[in-house]
Amino acid sequence: MKTAQTIYQEGSHRWVVIARDPSKPDCVIDTNEYLISREGDNLLTDPGGSEIFPAVFAALSTIVDPMAIRYLFASHQDPDIISSLGLWLECNPDIRCYVSRLWSTFIPHFGGDENSLAAIPDEGMSMSLGSGQIEYVPAHFLHSSGNFHLYDPDARILFSGDVGAAMTPPEEDELFVRDFDKHIRHAEGFHRRWMGSTEAKLDWCERASRMKIDMLCPQHGSIYQGDDVMRFINWFAELPVGLSTFRHRR
Amino acid sequence: MSNKPTHKTSSGELAGFVRLNEGIKGVVLIAFQINIMALNAILLAHRAGEVALGFGVISKELRSLSVELTALMQELSNDAYLAVNLISDLLRQERRYRLLKKATDLVANPSPALRDVMVRREEEFSLITQRVREVRLRLLDRLEDARKLCQFGTAISRSAKIEAAYGREYGRALAEVSQEFDQKIQNILPSIEALCTGMQRR
Ligand SMILES: [Fe+2]
Ligand SMILES: [Fe+2]
Numbered sequence: 100m101k102t103a104q105t106i107y108q109e110g111s112h113r114w115v116v117i118a119r120d121p122s123k124p125d126c127v128i129d130t131n132e133y134l135i136s137r138e139g140d141n142l143l144t145d146p147g148g149s150e151i152f153p154a155v156f157a158a159l160s161t162i163v164d165p166m167a168i169r170y171l172f173a174s175h176q177d178p179d180i181i182s183s184l185g186l187w188l189e190c191n192p193d194i195r196c197y198v199s200r201l202w203s204t205f206i207p208h209f210g211g212d213e214n215s216l217a218a219i220p221d222e223g224m225s226m227s228l229g230s231g232q233i234e235y236v237p238a239h240f241l242h243s244s245g246n247f248h249l250y251d252p253d254a255r256i257l258f259s260g261d262v263g264a265a266m267t268p269p270e271e272d273e274l275f276v277r278d279f280d281k282h283i284r285h286a287e288g289f290h291r292r293w294m295g296s297t298e299a300k301l302d303w304c305e306r307a308s309r310m311k312i313d314m315l316c317p318q319h320g321s322i323y324q325g326d327d328v329m330r331f332i333n334w335f336a337e338l339p340v341g342l343s344t345f346r347h348r349r
Numbered sequence: 350m351s352n353k354p355t356h357k358t359s360s361g362e363l364a365g366f367v368r369l370n371e372g373i374k375g376v377v378l379i380a381f382q383i384n385i386m387a388l389n390a391i392l393l394a395h396r397a398g399e400v401a402l403g404f405g406v407i408s409k410e411l412r413s414l415s416v417e418l419t420a421l422m423q424e425l426s427n428d429a430y431l432a433v434n435l436i437s438d439l440l441r442q443e444r445r446y447r448l449l450k451k452a453t454d455l456v457a458n459p460s461p462a463l464r465d466v467m468v469r470r471e472e473e474f475s476l477i478t479q480r481v482r483e484v485r486l487r488l489l490d491r492l493e494d495a496r497k498l499c500q501f502g503t504a505i506s507r508s509a510k511i512e513a514a515y516g517r518e519y520g521r522a523l524a525e526v527s528q529e530f531d532q533k534i535q536n537i538l539p540s541i542e543a544l545c546t547g548m549q550r551r
Contacts, residue, residue, distance in 0.1 A: 100455070149444075149448055150448070152448050152452060153448055153449075153451035153452035153454075153455055154455070156452035156455070156456065157452060157455030157456050160456045160457070161457075164460055164462075165456075165463075166460055166462045166463060185445065186445060186448055186449060186452075189445060189449060189470070190449075190462075190463065190466055
């Protein structure tokens with residue numbers, strides 16, 4: 100069973116992470132979903148695959164009425180990100196899912212149509228949530244060719260999708276990164292293999308380093324906070340990625 | 350509710366309708382062979398003239414029988430296609446139902462809105478199940494028609510054998526053709542029977 104844990108709260112504005120599902124089937128990768136709530140407006144980031152939908156739904160229900168979720172955000176098109184869309188629409192046909200314009204005609208394979216999908220332009224956009232604003236920040240080619248992160252300037256939280264993801268062993272599977280050097284070892288293989296473009300990576304690092312980020316929240320693994328955020332950005336900027344590092348030839 | 354989605358039934362049904370489609374292809378092939386054979390028989394009867402008048406009439410009957418059988422099989426195939434579509438939809442719905450049900454069971458106090466979603470799911474499921482049932486009944490009716498058609502075919506191919514006996518110098522050729530007719534029709538009947546039992550078993 101997944102659990103919901105509040106990671107930020109300021110009045111009615113809050114971020115809740117739905118994480119750690121020991122009961123999930125081993126064949127399915129564990130994911131973090133984040134609920135952003137503000138004055139009754141609810142947005143869920145990367146709501147996950149259909150097989151984990153019951154667990155996400157149930158964990159959310161301890162915090163809000165899941166039927167009241169109005170917005171979904173899909174950082175990209177992967178099945179672990181958004182294949183539950185059809186089920187969410189089943190619960191609330193008025194739900195709107197924000198996703199890169201690149202995927203707005205692909206994602207309906209998981210459910211939904213032009214009314215349920217809102218296409219984010221390549222340059223990104225901002226959107227109001229309750230009395231505040233959130234921003235869809237471009238992170239193309241990291242790893243998907245149409246890829247966005249979500250930034251909440253008031254909470255100073257960046258939801259970074261697959262960037263920052265780590266495949267931690269169960270004994271080190273903490274909600275927040277505690278020992279950066281130890282943790283980052285579990286992120287290295289993933290970033291080398293999944294992030295294909297040095298140019299895109301440096302572009303993102305440059306942009307992220309200019310943002311005020313208290314927490315960097317990936318879709319898999321632990322959350323980076325405080326100084327670990329900048330540590331991560333610097334580590335990522337240095338990390339060799341792309342085809343030249345990929346030993347696929349026999 | 351009696352119509353709770355069960356994945357096992359639907360995938361079994363799907364396999365049944367796919368098999369039906371394969372069976373239909375077999376029958377259509379034999380019907381085509383009968384058609385060609387009957388055409389040749391009509392020409393042969395024409396050459397034989399007076400002595401094969403009856404044989405010619407029977408061959409024409411067999412030819413229209415093959416056309417009718419082909420049309421019937423086409424209708425069956427359309428229905429089987431429809432059924433496969435409906436059941437695929439059912440399978441998809443079953444998966445969604447299973448996941449929504451699991452979510453509802455995990456939630457401590459499911460809201461009335463969530464309960465409504467489940468009720469709608471079940472209603473929709475019953476509706477499609479009902480449509481599959483209707484298609485199956487229609488298929489069985491058509492299979493029954495096909496069976497009758499084949500029984501009629503058996504009877505007239507026997508008459509063809511008798512008519513061949515009056516064929517004088519063409520007697521041998523006509524007897525051979527009538528023998529082949531009989532064999533082909535005998536080949537179709539078990540296929541039709543198999544299709545019927547395959548459908549009724551559910
Ligand atoms: Fe991904
Ligand atoms: Fe992912």
